[in-house]
Amino acid sequence: MTADHHRAPVLEALVGYHRQGQLAFSPPGHNQARGADPSVREVLGDAVFVGDMLASGGLDDRLRELAAEVRAAVEEIDGMHVDDRDDLCGQGLADDFDPLPCVIDLTGLGISGFQAADWLREHRQVDMHLNDHRRIGGRITHADDRDTTAQLLAALKDLPQAAPDLPRAPRVEVLEPAELRPAQAVPPRDAFFGPTEDVPVSAAAGRVTAEMITPYPPGVPAILPGERLTEPVVRHLTTGLKAGMNLPDASDPELKTIRVVAADADPGE
Template sequence: PPRGGGGARAPGGCPPPRHLAHPPEPDDVRRALREHPDAKGMLLITPTDWGTCADIAGVARVCHEYDVPLIVDEAWGAHLPFHPALPPWGMDAEADLVVTSVHKMGGAIEQSSVFHLQYDRVSPEVLAQREDLLGTTSASSLVYATLDGWRRQMVEQGHDLLDAALRRAERIRAAAADMPGLRPMGREVVDAGLAASFDPLKIVIDVRELGVSGMQATEWVRDHCHVDLGGSDTCRISASVTHADDDHTEEVLLGALRALVEGAGSIERRPSVRLPEPPVLELEQAMSPRAAFFAEVEHVPAERAAGRVCAETISPYPPGVPVIAPGEVITDEVLDYLRSGAEHGVLIPDAADSSLRTLRVVRTVS
């Protein structure tokens, strides 16, 4: 669950909550496995979009105590095996299966992802069959070529390339910290016990002191500086530094941040997003996702949706993490959060009605 600390200053000088979800800790996983003895495995997402990382080895030990496999979604971790100053790679931390999107922090083209498998809790035959079921029979030779090229480049030059990227990221973070209204996140999240480790190549900056949201900051930088940032949400923006960056791209990013600080006063203020407390996001699961998705459904006005079972996935983007999944019971608090986000300009691409004036729910039987 999200935990507090950091960010813009609240009245009285106390830092407000980050409103940032960090990965679960081993004790969280142990508690969940005790509550759900029929669980078949554990899916752990680390690093997060914001660079915070889980204690993979600790979670793996808990999973293996219960004889269930640990599957790590390491989409943002293609670079992790190639430099000791980076967070641990899942395969070095006893995960059973690691899925890596090499196109994100690596040097391969879009859709270049790989499986890493070890131990005997996941059958390689079953994994191959499931992949065949979902994958294309017309695989791209370009994808395979760039994957192979990336692997060779990292083996031969990875340490030096990433060493330079790490130094560059620290320069950018230090420069951003000197700009009024910007608060970059760093190792303080680890020192405070909020995350097991942190990827320093993620430049995550709280912009609330500028009086704008991260989404507004991203739009302004794109429109005025022709720079696309990697991610944003209500509180912050983020950029990724990789082995491919150089002095020019470093200065382009810093120039965009300076322009944002100078131009933030001209950004139109929008209605604020009413962020909920973390427990509010833990909704009751009344039906399985599959049963709810394929059930008889109806569309109801948002004002009458509380208490109904959702029949769709609703994911504000960025970062694209579902707030409501099929089978969960909709609440007034979550509706307030989502609808205020839509009014602010948050994209909700997967809802049947992206304005959230109506919601798709399971039809009730009278």
């Protein structure tokens, strides 16, 4: 799966599996899905329902073992580091750790996660789950086995050889947690539905936003209607966009302008 909303990864994957003559997925079901909607069976075919869930014991154990194998193998690839409990848990961090997502730090390769994800998709037909300015991520699921993870690992092992031919990763201004909490100047509804104007991004800091701008991934808004824009947030968005960040909900996807509350309606003006 990919977080790029300009594509249809599920349909593309089904087409790819069809061309390879492989079964796209085999979800566990009950009674081999004899109660499934006929229209669903018509689209998916009967083959995907051959799996029959009789007991769940062992599924999670197999999955954890497979994920551990993948994580260990990726850690051995030059220039890659798999974020683990030591990176993610501790004081001021997460309380616990899910081993199934494989989040790979590419700092050692000198390329961004955006560049890596594009290369893997174009040259190895592998879609990563999430990517950002220095990481790519995939998730091991019940649909995976050693055949599918072998394809992933083979593609990842080829990436360090391709990295020197890719442009150096642009620098992204990463925000501190406190910088992600701009002051709320007016109620969101008033900002969104009230009088607005579009201003150049260079003049947007200090103004009250009238739109939501969400870097994707992770899909968490950097700014919401009614919040007063700060210089760090503007720099994060502009440098991220240059590096390949996707801003699916901005009124100007190129971020040359930002929609703000009209000056005569801004309580701070």
